[in-house]
Amino acid sequence: MLAPRLARIILMGALLSFLCITMLNVLSAGLGAGLDLAALACVLAIFALQLRHSRPQAHRAPWREKVAALGAQALLTYLPIFVFKAQWGGMAGFLAGSLLLLLPSRLGWALYAAVGLSMALPPAFEGRPFLDSFYLGQSTLLTGLVVFGLTRLTELVRVLHDTRGELARMAVTKERLRFSRDLHDLLGYSLSAITLKTELIHRLVPTHPQRALTEIHDVLAISRQSLADVRTVASGLRDMSLVEEVANAEGLLTAAEVNVRVEMHAGAMSQQVSTVLAAVLREAITNLLRHSKADTCLIETVQENGRVRMRVENNGVDPDYRDPSAHSGSGLGNLTTRMHEIGGELRTDTGPDHTFRLVAEAPAFPERIPSGGDAVVPEPREPAA
Structure with missing residues (x-):
C-alpha cells in the first residue's frame, strides 16, 4: 500500500499548500484578529469539503448529495470575497x-x-490593473487543474495497485488450476492402470506366476512414468505424444480384456494439439475403465480440411453404475477447457446398446500457439488393429 499512501500524501500536501497561501494572503492584509479567525474557519471548512470531494469514488455519490456539497463550497468561496x-x-x-x-x-x-x-x-472592483485580474483568473484555473489532476492520479494509483494485486491473485489461482488439471489428466490414467494391473496380478499369482511377474514389471514402469509425470506437472513441461498414448491405451485395454480397434489417420499436427488430444484420450480410457463394463472399444483419429478429429467409442455403459471412490474427478470439464484453448471442441453422447462416444476436434495447427508449442508431430504410421 506504499504507492497509494504516497499519492494520497502528495495530494494532501498540495491542498494544504494552497490553503496556506490563501491564509498568508489574508493575514498580510492586516484585517484584524477577528476576521483572521473567521478566515481560518472558512479555510478549514473548505478543506474538509475538498477532502470529501477528493476521496475515491466521490463522483458516484447521489446527485443531491453532490449538489449540496458543491453549493456549500460555492458559498464558502464567494461570500468571503466581499x-x-x-x-x-x-x-x-x-x-x-x-x-x-x-x-x-x-x-x-x-x-x-x-x-x-x-x-x-474582484481585482476589477478594487480598481487593480488588468494583469491582476488575469493573474487571479489564470491561477484559479491552474489550481483547479492541479486539484483535479492530483485527485484523479491518486485514484488511478489506487486502482492500479488493487489491479496488480488482483492480477497476482488470478495468476496464483490460474497456476493452481493448471496444476490440479494437469495432475488429474496425467495421473488419473496412470493410477487407474496401476489399479487395474494390480487386480490382475492378484488373480494371476496363484495360477500364472510368470505372467503375474510380467505384469509387475508393467506396474513398475507405469509407476516410474507417473513419477515423471508429477515432475512434468511441477516444471510446467506437459508435452505428450498422441501416437504413444494410443499405443499405451491399446495395451492397457488389451490387458483389461477389452477388444480394441485402432484407426490412426491423424496426419501431421502441432505439439500442442498432440498433447491436448493425448490428454483427452487418457481421460477417455480412464473413464472407460472406471465407469463402464466395456468389452469393445474403438479409437479413431482422422484429419480432414486441416482439422483433427478423434473419436473414442465403447460399449458396456451401465446407467446405474457409479464409481465408488471419493472425488472421482472432473476430467471432462478440464479437457473441455483445454480444447477451447486450442480452438477445438469436445462432445460426448450416449448411443443405443449402452454405448458411449467421445469426440474431440481441433485445428491441426492453431493460429495462436504459446512459445515452445510450435513443434510439428509427424504423421504416424497406422498401428495394427
Whole structure:
C-alpha cells in the first residue's frame, strides 16, 4: 500500500499548500484578529469539503448529495470575497477542481471555465490593473487543474495497485488450476492402470506366476512414468505424444480384456494439439475403465480440411453404475477447457446398446500457439488393429 499512501500524501500536501497561501494572503492584509479567525474557519471548512470531494469514488455519490456539497463550497468561496477581496481568490481553485471531479464532463468543464472567469472580477472592483485580474483568473484555473489532476492520479494509483494485486491473485489461482488439471489428466490414467494391473496380478499369482511377474514389471514402469509425470506437472513441461498414448491405451485395454480397434489417420499436427488430444484420450480410457463394463472399444483419429478429429467409442455403459471412490474427478470439464484453448471442441453422447462416444476436434495447427508449442508431430504410421 506504499504507492497509494504516497499519492494520497502528495495530494494532501498540495491542498494544504494552497490553503496556506490563501491564509498568508489574508493575514498580510492586516484585517484584524477577528476576521483572521473567521478566515481560518472558512479555510478549514473548505478543506474538509475538498477532502470529501477528493476521496475515491466521490463522483458516484447521489446527485443531491453532490449538489449540496458543491453549493456549500460555492458559498464558502464567494461570500468571503466581499470581506477579504482578492486575497480570498485562491479558494476558487478548489471549487473549480471539485466541479470537474463531481459533475459530468461537459457541465463540469463549463462551470470550471465560469469560475475562472468570475475570479477576474474582484481585482476589477478594487480598481487593480488588468494583469491582476488575469493573474487571479489564470491561477484559479491552474489550481483547479492541479486539484483535479492530483485527485484523479491518486485514484488511478489506487486502482492500479488493487489491479496488480488482483492480477497476482488470478495468476496464483490460474497456476493452481493448471496444476490440479494437469495432475488429474496425467495421473488419473496412470493410477487407474496401476489399479487395474494390480487386480490382475492378484488373480494371476496363484495360477500364472510368470505372467503375474510380467505384469509387475508393467506396474513398475507405469509407476516410474507417473513419477515423471508429477515432475512434468511441477516444471510446467506437459508435452505428450498422441501416437504413444494410443499405443499405451491399446495395451492397457488389451490387458483389461477389452477388444480394441485402432484407426490412426491423424496426419501431421502441432505439439500442442498432440498433447491436448493425448490428454483427452487418457481421460477417455480412464473413464472407460472406471465407469463402464466395456468389452469393445474403438479409437479413431482422422484429419480432414486441416482439422483433427478423434473419436473414442465403447460399449458396456451401465446407467446405474457409479464409481465408488471419493472425488472421482472432473476430467471432462478440464479437457473441455483445454480444447477451447486450442480452438477445438469436445462432445460426448450416449448411443443405443449402452454405448458411449467421445469426440474431440481441433485445428491441426492453431493460429495462436504459446512459445515452445510450435513443434510439428509427424504423421504416424497406422498401428495394427
